[in-house]
Amino acid sequence: MKDQQDFDIRLTTRSKMVSKKRMTFWERMYLPAIVKGMYVTFTHLFRKKTTIEYPEVKRPVSPIYRGMHVLKRDEQGRERCTACGLCALACPAEAITMIAKERLESEKHLYREEKYAAVYEINMLRCIYCGDCEMACPKEAIFLTERFVPSEVSRTDFIYGKDKLLEPIDARIDVSKRQTPEVLAFKKDKTKLHNQ
Amino acid sequence: MNVYILFKTALIVVILLISLVIAMYATLIERKIAGYFQDRLGPNRAGPWGILQPVADGVKLFFKEEFMPMTADKFLYILGPSLTMFVALLGSAVIPWGGSLVIGDKTFPLQVTDVNIGILYIFAVTSIGVYGIMIGGWASNNKYALMGAVRSASQMISYELAMGMSIIAVVMTTGSMNLSSIVAGQHGFHWNIWYQPIGFLVFLISAFAECNRTPFDLPEADSELIGGYHTEYSSMKLGFYLFSEYINMFVSSAVISTLYLGGYNFPWMDHTGLSANLLALVEVAVFFVKISFFMFLFMWVRWTLPRFRYDQLMRFGWKVLLPWAMVNMIVTGIFYHLFNH
Numbered sequence: 001m002k003d004q005q006d007f008d009i010r011l012t013t014r015s016k017m018v019s020k021k022r023m024t025f026w027e028r029m030y031l032p033a034i035v036k037g038m039y040v041t042f043t044h045l046f047r048k049k050t051t052i053e054y055p056e057v058k059r060p061v062s063p064i065y066r067g068m069h070v071l072k073r074d075e076q077g078r079e080r081c082t083a084c085g086l087c088a089l090a091c092p093a094e095a096i097t098m099i100a101k102e103r104l105e106s107e108k109h110l111y112r113e114e115k116y117a118a119v120y121e122i123n124m125l126r127c128i129y130c131g132d133c134e135m136a137c138p139k140e141a142i143f144l145t146e147r148f149v150p151s152e153v154s155r156t157d158f159i160y161g162k163d164k165l166l167e168p169i170d171a172r173i174d175v176s177k178r179q180t181p182e183v184l185a186f187k188k189d190k191t192k193l194h195n196q
Numbered sequence: 197m198n199v200y201i202l203f204k205t206a207l208i209v210v211i212l213l214i215s216l217v218i219a220m221y222a223t224l225i226e227r228k229i230a231g232y233f234q235d236r237l238g239p240n241r242a243g244p245w246g247i248l249q250p251v252a253d254g255v256k257l258f259f260k261e262e263f264m265p266m267t268a269d270k271f272l273y274i275l276g277p278s279l280t281m282f283v284a285l286l287g288s289a290v291i292p293w294g295g296s297l298v299i300g301d302k303t304f305p306l307q308v309t310d311v312n313i314g315i316l317y318i319f320a321v322t323s324i325g326v327y328g329i330m331i332g333g334w335a336s337n338n339k340y341a342l343m344g345a346v347r348s349a350s351q352m353i354s355y356e357l358a359m360g361m362s363i364i365a366v367v368m369t370t371g372s373m374n375l376s377s378i379v380a381g382q383h384g385f386h387w388n389i390w391y392q393p394i395g396f397l398v399f400l401i402s403a404f405a406e407c408n409r410t411p412f413d414l415p416e417a418d419s420e421l422i423g424g425y426h427t428e429y430s431s432m433k434l435g436f437y438l439f440s441e442y443i444n445m446f447v448s449s450a451v452i453s454t455l456y457l458g459g460y461n462f463p464w465m466d467h468t469g470l471s472a473n474l475l476a477l478v479e480v481a482v483f484f485v486k487i488s489f490f491m492f493l494f495m496w497v498r499w500t501l502p503r504f505r506y507d508q509l510m511r512f513g514w515k516v517l518l519p520w521a522m523v524n525m526i527v528t529g530i531f532y533h534l535f536n537h
Binding site: 034037038040041042044045047048049050051053 | 229231232233234235236237240496497499500501
């Protein structure tokens with residue numbers, strides 16, 4: 001009995017043996033089968049539709065979904081990024097490039113650190129959305145969000161600069177799902193190799 | 197006499213417009229129904245419920261590049277879609293859309309021309325339809341187009357035979373080829389479908405084949421002939437081919453309703469107590485309900501059944517439909533001979 005179970009590798013209980021028996025007259029009429037098939041399609045008219053009308057209705061994403069990046073600002077609206085380049089270094093796809101610049105005295109209200117990213121670009125076609133950049137960031141400046149990267153007609157349009165990545169002051173983007181206390185504790189843990 | 201000419205002209209214009217608008221919206225309804233059958237929603241972006249979708253499609257077709265293959269025969273290439281469209285629109289001329297309107301002391305029958313060989317006329321017109329396809333397929337100078345055209349021609353010949361045979365039984369029972377007297381003979385609920393169920397079935401199936409609709413869409417056969425006879429067509433010439441398919445659908449639905457479902461007749465039509473003019477309008481509405489049902493059936497079948505294989509198509513036409521139509525004709529003839537004399 002045990003052997004039989006071991007060799008029984010059917011994937012479904014609904015499979016049927018194929019037989020080549022001659023069809024009966026009724027079956028050869030085909031009309032009953034056609035009516036049956038048309039009944040099946042007719043019932044589908046009243047079924048619940050699976051369509052999700054995209055721009056209005058969005059499909060729920062998983063709690064750890066990683067989509068388009070955001071460059072965060074602090075509470076006073078200053079850019080957090082200091083252009084240290086750790087995200088670019090951590091990036092396995094080499095999608096991130098930046099040009100750093102020194103902050104002027106008159107720009108203190110714009111940038112939090114003494115050095116900032118004058119140019120910050122992510123190539124969205126190279127990016128693999130692994131989230132290593134947000135793990136590497138010491139300034140809590142970059143996060144992956146639930147937003148989608150929309151389609152474009154040209155490859156160069158996928159190189160997102162600060163104009164698209166930076167969080168608008170008046171429309172803050174919630175990253176609390178990614179910036180959990182566990183993540184913050186992990187970042188501060190000096191026993192881990194990456195923080196030494 | 198002048199009033200009659202005016203009335204006929206108005207009727208022609210109205211019927212032309214109705215056929216075009218119905219064909220236009222049949223494309224949308226087809227896509228909607230296809231969506232619903234497949235648990236989708238279908239087009240719903242252009243206007244509420246997508247009611248502007250046909251307009252958008254039409255505009256798109258008009259602005260598409262007018263492409264013509266270098267080796268195509270220019271005259272025939274243009275003649276093909278024009279002929280198809282022209283012939284598709286001709287069929288509706290003899291169909292009785294309702295009873296008669298009475299204005300003053302004159303009666304206006306709701307039929308463009310009451311030819312005494314109405315059925316023959318419809319047959320003649322629909323069989324010219326295949327020339328449009330054949331010419332278009334030939335003029336494209338493309339093997340797929342030619343294959344589609346040849347298939348279409350052979351399919352038409354095979355199925356027109358069975359269609360004609362099934363109609364002979366109707367003509368025998370009515371004793372007339374005049375469509376208005378055929379409809380008058382089915383007054384009330386004495387529809388031909390009750391007396392000619394087999395003939396109805398044969399005619400219906402042949403009508404599907406004549407319209408090149410699934411499961412008889414071998415001339416188009418997207419998957420094997422990449423569009424068949426209209427492979428090389430673009431812009432509004434393609435639009436004419438696609439559009440005429442829906443007009444054909446509309447006309448054949450009207451013909452089926454006329455011949456077998458009593459045309460504009462409906463049960464208890466003598467006991468409605470309506471005035472003659474109102475009754476005529478109700479009759480028109482009833483007729484359009486029947487037409488809509490058949491158009492829905494066309495779409496329903498299209499999204500249910502797969503396409504025939506070519507040999508199956510031929511075997512079905514010659515070995516199944518034709519014998520059944522003949523048996524039906526002979527049995528009807530014997531019955532008619534025994535009981536009606």
